[in-house]
Amino acid sequence: MTRFLLRRLLQSGIVLLGVTLVVFLLLQLVPGDPVRVALGTRFDPETYEALRSRAGLDQPLPVQYASYVGQALTGDLGVSFRSGRPVTAIVLERLPATLSLAITAVVFALLVAFPLGVLSALRSGSVFDHAARVFSQFGVSVPDFWMGIMGILLFAGVLGWFPPSGYVALTEDPVGWASHVFLPAVTIGLVTASILTRFIRSSVLEVLAEDYVRTAEAKGLPTRVVVVRHVLRNALIPVVTVVAVQLASLLGGVIVIEVLFAWPGVGRLTYDAVQARDYPVLQGAILLVAALFLLVNLLVDLLYARLDPRIRVR
Amino acid sequence: MTDETVLSVADLTVTIGTRRGAARAVAGVDWSVRAGQTLALVGESGSGKSMSVLAATGLAPRAARVTGDVRLLGTDLAALSAARRRRMRGRHVGFVFQDPMTSLNPVLTVGRQIGEASEVHLGLTRRAARARAIEMLELVGIPSAADRVDAYPHQLSGGMRQRAVIAMALVCEPDLLIADEPTTALDVTTQAQIVELVADLQRRLGTAVVWISHDLGVVAGLADTVAVMYGGRIVEQGAVDAVFAEPAHPYTAALLAARPDPDANVTELVTIPGTPPSPLELPEGCAFWPRCSVRGDSRCERELPPLVPVSAGHQVRTFYPRQPTGEDR
Numbered sequence A: 001m002t003r004f005l006l007r008r009l010l011q012s013g014i015v016l017l018g019v020t021l022v023v024f025l026l027l028q029l030v031p032g033d034p035v036r037v038a039l040g041t042r043f044d045p046e047t048y049e050a051l052r053s054r055a056g057l058d059q060p061l062p063v064q065y066a067s068y069v070g071q072a073l074t075g076d077l078g079v080s081f082r083s084g085r086p087v088t089a090i091v092l093e094r095l096p097a098t099l100s101l102a103i104t105a106v107v108f109a110l111l112v113a114f115p116l117g118v119l120s121a122l123r124s125g126s127v128f129d130h131a132a133r134v135f136s137q138f139g140v141s142v143p144d145f146w147m148g149i150m151g152i153l154l155f156a157g158v159l160g161w162f163p164p165s166g167y168v169a170l171t172e173d174p175v176g177w178a179s180h181v182f183l184p185a186v187t188i189g190l191v192t193a194s195i196l197t198r199f200i201r202s203s204v205l206e207v208l209a210e211d212y213v214r215t216a217e218a219k220g221l222p223t224r225v226v227v228v229r230h231v232l233r234n235a236l237i238p239v240v241t242v243v244a245v246q247l248a249s250l251l252g253g254v255i256v257i258e259v260l261f262a263w264p265g266v267g268r269l270t271y272d273a274v275q276a277r278d279y280p281v282l283q284g285a286i287l288l289v290a291a292l293f294l295l296v297n298l299l300v301d302l303l304y305a306r307l308d309p310r311i312r313v314r
Numbered sequence B: 001m002t003d004e005t006v007l008s009v010a011d012l013t014v015t016i017g018t019r020r021g022a023a024r025a026v027a028g029v030d031w032s033v034r035a036g037q038t039l040a041l042v043g044e045s046g047s048g049k050s051m052s053v054l055a056a057t058g059l060a061p062r063a064a065r066v067t068g069d070v071r072l073l074g075t076d077l078a079a080l081s082a083a084r085r086r087r088m089r090g091r092h093v094g095f096v097f098q099d100p101m102t103s104l105n106p107v108l109t110v111g112r113q114i115g116e117a118s119e120v121h122l123g124l125t126r127r128a129a130r131a132r133a134i135e136m137l138e139l140v141g142i143p144s145a146a147d148r149v150d151a152y153p154h155q156l157s158g159g160m161r162q163r164a165v166i167a168m169a170l171v172c173e174p175d176l177l178i179a180d181e182p183t184t185a186l187d188v189t190t191q192a193q194i195v196e197l198v199a200d201l202q203r204r205l206g207t208a209v210v211w212i213s214h215d216l217g218v219v220a221g222l223a224d225t226v227a228v229m230y231g232g233r234i235v236e237q238g239a240v241d242a243v244f245a246e247p248a249h250p251y252t253a254a255l256l257a258a259r260p261d262p263d264a265n266v267t268e269l270v271t272i273p274g275t276p277p278s279p280l281e282l283p284e285g286c287a288f289w290p291r292c293s294v295r296g297d298s299r300c301e302r303e304l305p306p307l308v309p310v311s312a313g314h315q316v317r318t319f320y321p322r323q324p325t326g327e328d329r
Helices: A002-029 A034-042 A045-054 A061-073 A087-122 A127-141 A144-158 A174-208 A211-218 A223-251 A255-260 A266-276 A279-307 B049-056 B082-088 B110-122 B126-139 B158-170 B188-205 B216-222 B240-245 B250-257 B298-302
Strands: B005-018 B021-034 B038-042 B064-072 B093-096 B176-180 B208-213 B225-230 B233-239 B308-311 B314-316
Touching: A002 A061, A002 A279, A034 A045, A087 A127, A087 A174, A087 A223, A087 A266, A087 A279, A127 A174, A144 A174, A144 A255, A174 A223, A174 A255, A211 A223, A211 B093, A211 B158, A223 A279, A223 B110, A255 A266, A266 A279, B005 B049, B005 B208, B021 B038, B021 B049, B021 B064, B021 B208, B021 B225, B021 B233, B038 B049, B038 B216, B049 B064, B049 B176, B049 B208, B093 B158, B110 B126, B110 B158, B126 B158, B158 B176, B158 B188, B176 B188, B188 B208, B188 B216, B208 B216, B216 B240, B225 B240, B225 B250, B233 B240, B233 B250
Parallel strands: B038 B208, B038 B225, B093 B176, B176 B208
Antiparallel strands: B005 B021, B005 B064, B225 B233, B233 B314, B308 B314
16 A cells, blocks of 8 residues: 555656656747746846846756756746746645635536436436436537626626626635635536536446346345445446546636636636746646646545455555 | 245246337246246247246346236235335345356445345344355355455355355345356356255255256256247246157257267267247247258248147147157157
C-alpha cells in the first residue's frame, strides 16, 4: 500500500515535469511578446530590457526552463507579468472558487443522473426510459453557454430568484455562496448529468444481463436486494471512473461558464492570463490543473481497490 | 408412484417475442419429478430444455410468455403473486447454473452469497448465516471452510466455485435442485467430482433433482428418468434404463450412436447430419423429420406425431418407433 502510494507519487511527479516542459515549449511558440504587452503604453527600451532580464527571458531556453523547474520545486512559480504578485498565491486563491463550483456541479449531476440512469435501466423500454433518454440527449447537445444564458434570463431576470453572476466565498457567507453557485453549478451539472445518466444506464443494463444477477434472482432475494447488492455494487465500479474524469475536467475550470457567470475560478484565471499573455500565471494555472487531475486519478485508483476485490494495490 | 411429486409441469409453452417474430422455445411440455428422484432433461442447445425449467420457476426472460400448469409441492405457481413465487425460489428450489465463473457475484465473498438466501428465507441473522455458510462449504467438501467463507469467487478454482454454487443452492435445504448443465464448463475430472457430489447430497438430503444436460454419459449414471427434448418438445421420455437400452425415437437412437465409444478404434466421430430447427420457424409436423434417418413418408412432414407409450412409463413422439431389438447399440 505504502509502496503503491510512493510509486504513484513518483509517477505523478514525472508526469508533472512533462507537463511543465510541454507548456514551456508551447508558450515559446505563441506569437506576441509578453513583456511588450505587459508594458503597454509605458513601453520604453530601457524598462523593456530591464523587465526582460528580471524575468530571465534573455537567457537561453534550457536555462530558462531549468530555473523555472528549480524554483517550482520550492513552490515559487514566478511572478505575474501583469500584477507583479507571486503566481503561486494568485493560482491558489482561485482554487476555492473552482473547487466549490466543481464539487457542487458534480454532486448535483449525481443527484440527477443516479436515479435517472438506474431507473431507466431497470425499466428499459418504458416511457420513463425514453423521457430520460430525451433529457440526456438534450443535455449533451445543447451548448452549456446557451443553457447558462437561458438560466440567467429565467432565474435571475424574470423570476429574480438567483443573482445573475458573481461570487461570494463559502467561508464568508454560506447562503450568499449557495445562491451564487446555484446557476453556474446547475448549468455545468446538467451537462455532466446527461453524460452520467447514459453511462449509468448502460452500465446497469450490462450488469442486469450477467449470470450472477440471475443467480441472485434464483435465490429468491427481494428485488431491492438484487438491485442494490448485486446489480449496483457491480454497475457503479466503472461509473466511478467517469465521475472522476468529469470532476477532474471541471477542476480544470470551466472557462466559458466561469467567464459567463463572472466566477473567479481557475478557468477564468486561465482565460485572463491568455488574454494578457501573462505566461507565468498561465503556466501556474495549467500546472495546478494537471496536479489536480493526477490527484483525482490517484484517489480513483485507491477507491477502485476498495470497491472491487479483484483489484489489489501493490 | 407413492412418492411425493415435487415439481410437475403440464402443457408448458414458452413463446419469446423477438424482432423477427415469435419464437416458440417450448411447445407443450409435460414432465414431473418426485422427491429423491432425478429427472434428466436432455437435448441439443436450443431444444428448450433449460427454458422449460426457467419458465416453470419464474426465471424466464422478460420477453417470454409462459402458459401451462406448473405445480411446486402441489401449489399452482401461476396462481401465486410474483412475490410469493419469488419466496418459493431459493426456499424450495435451488439452482446451479452452467458456468461457475460467471454465476457468482465477483464483489461479494462466497460466504455472503451462500448465506444471503438463508437470511431472506429462514430469517437467519448475518452472523448465523455466515456460520451456516461455513457448514454448507464443509458439506460440499471444501477444505478449510472457515477460511474460504471469506474468499472472493476469483480466489477459488472452477471446481471449488461450482461446489460453492451448490452450497448456495442447498443452503435452505430445498425440496428441488435444478442443475442446468452444471458440469459443462468444468474439466473432465472436476465434472466427475461434481456429479458424485450432487448424487451424494441428494441421497443425504432427499432432494429431487432436475438435471439439464446434453451429456448422455452423465445422465446415464445419474438420472432415474430422462426426457429427451427436440425443437421445444419432448420426443421421448421414460426410465433411464429403458430409454437408453431401447431408444424408440430415431433422434434418441442417433444421440446414443453419436456418443464416442472409448473402446472402439474410431477415426471419425458419428454425428447427426443437419442442424436443429429454429424456434422461429418450427415445422408443422415432426421437427426432427428433415434430419431423420427413418423418415417414413410425407405424413411426418405435415402431421405432428403424438406422444405414445411404447412400454410402461416409456413414451415416444414418432409415427415410426424403433422396434425393441437391442441390436443397435
